[in-house]
Amino acid sequence: MLAVLIAAYIALQLGAVYLREPLQILTQRAADPLAYSILTEIRIPRVVIAVLAGFAIGMAGLLAQSAFTNPIAEPSIIGASGGAALGSALALAAGAIAPWQIGLAAITGAGLFVTATYLLSVKRGQLSGYRFIVVGIAISAVAVALTGFIAALNTGSGRSILFWTLGSLALARPEQIPVLAIFVVASIALSVRVMNQLDLLNFGDDYARINGIDVKHLRARAVLLIAVLIGVSVSAVGIVAFLGLAAPHIARSLVGYRNKNLLLPTGLIAALLLLVGDTLARNVLAPTELPLTIFVAIISAPILIIAARRTVIDERR
C-alpha cells in the first residue's frame, strides 16, 4: 500500500516536464497554472487509472488461476483480454465514444470469449486444465486477429484500435475513472464472499461438491467477475499481458495461498507494477511514449522468478 503511494508520488513528478513538488502545486494553483493543469488533467488521472486498472488485472488473474485451478491461467491466455479488445474495437468502429459504452462492449466481449473457452474445454462435464489453456490460447488468437482485422478496415480509428492490443495509458482520460472505480469496487465486493469456496476448488471439483459447493455456479460467477474486471481495464489501458499471471504468484510468495488473504496484496502488487511500468514507458524516451507491456514485463519478470524460487511448489521432504 505504501509502495503504491510512493510510486504514485514519483509518477506525478516525472514526465516531459519535471514537477518537483506535486503537492505544493496542487495547493497553490495560482503560482503555476500550467503545472497545475498538467497535474490535474493529465498526470493524476493517469496515475489513478493505472492503479485501478492494475488492481483489476491482478484480481482477474487471481480469479482465473483459482477458479480454473491452473497456475498459468491469466486473462490474456483464457480469451478475456482478446475478447475485451475486440469488444472495444467494435464499439469504436461503430462510433462509440463514451467510456461506459466502450467499457460495456469490452465486458461483453470478454465474457463471451471466456465463456467460449470454458464451454469448449469441458468434456463430459469435466474441466481439463490442459485443454482449458490450449483452447484459451486458440480463442485469444482468434479475438486478437479479429481485432486487427477491424483495425485494418477502419483506417481512421485504426491506430487507436491497434493501441488496445499493445497496452498504453497515452489515451487515458479522466472520464474513464468513474466507470473503472465502480466496476472494480463492485467486483471486490462480489469476490470476497466466494474466496473460501475458491480455496476448496484447489482440491478438485468433486471435493468442492462433497463440501456443498455448486461448482458450475461458482465458476460462472468467476467468469463474470473476470469479464467485468478485464473489460473495464482493457477498455481503459488495452491488453497488458503477463501482469495477471505474475501478480498472484508474487503475492503467494508473500502471504501464502488462501484466496481471501491474496485478494488485496495481488491487486496492490499489480497496481504497483502497472504504475511503475507506465511511468517508465512515458519517461525512458520522453516525450515519446513506448508500449506499456514492454516495461510491465521487464519489471515483473525478475520479481516473478524470485517469487517462484521462494515458493515450495515442488519441494519434497
Place this chain on the structure above:
Amino acid sequence: MNADSASNAAKLPANGMSAIGLSVKGLALAAGEKQLARNLDFAVAPGESMRVVGPNGAGKSTLLAVLAGLAPYQHGQIQLGGEELRSLKISRLSTLVSLLRQAQLFAYPYSVEEVFASHGQDIDDAIGLSMRVPELSEKRLTQLSGGELQRVFLSLTLMRNTWLTLLDEPLASQDDEMKEVVTSLLRELMLQGRSFLVATHTGFEEIPALSLSGG
C-alpha cells in the same frame, strides 16, 4: 462449528436425520462401460455402520462416489432420510453425507493450517488432536507423506459431523500405530451414534459387511 464440534458429536443424530437413514434398493453400479454390481440392496439406520468389502475393482469406490452424489446412477433407488438422492440439492446433501476418497488431489501447495482455515475448521479440535494433525500445521501439502495427507483430510471429513460418513480405505496409508489411533477414533464416533460406510480390506470386523463380488 469449531472447538465444540466434538461435543456436538455427542448429540447425534446430527442435522435432523430422521429414523429412516439410508436405504438402497436394486442399485446397479457401472464404471464406464463395465458393469460392476447389480441389484444391490442394503440399508443403514441412524447409528449403524457397515464396512464395504470385496476385491480390487469390485466397485467399492464407485459405490461411495454414487452415495456422495458424485456419480450418476441409472437403475435402482437410493433414499437418504426418505428423499431420493438425485433430487437432493448439493448444499443439502453435503450436510447429510461426507466422503473421504482414497487419494486427495491438490493444485496449489497450501499449508495444513491454511487448509483448515479455508474449511472454517479448527485444527486443534479433538478430532485433529487425536490424529496428531496440529503438529503438521506449518507444513505445506507437498511436504506431507501419504499417510499425513490422508490424516489431514480424514480429520476434515470427520469434523463436518454429517449423519453419514463414507470412508474409502481410511487405514491404507497409515503405519500400525496410526491404524490403531484411527480405528479407535472411528469406533468412538460410531458409539456416539454417527454412521459410517467404510470401504476396507482389513479391520472393523465387529460391524456388518456389505460384500461386493465384482464382475
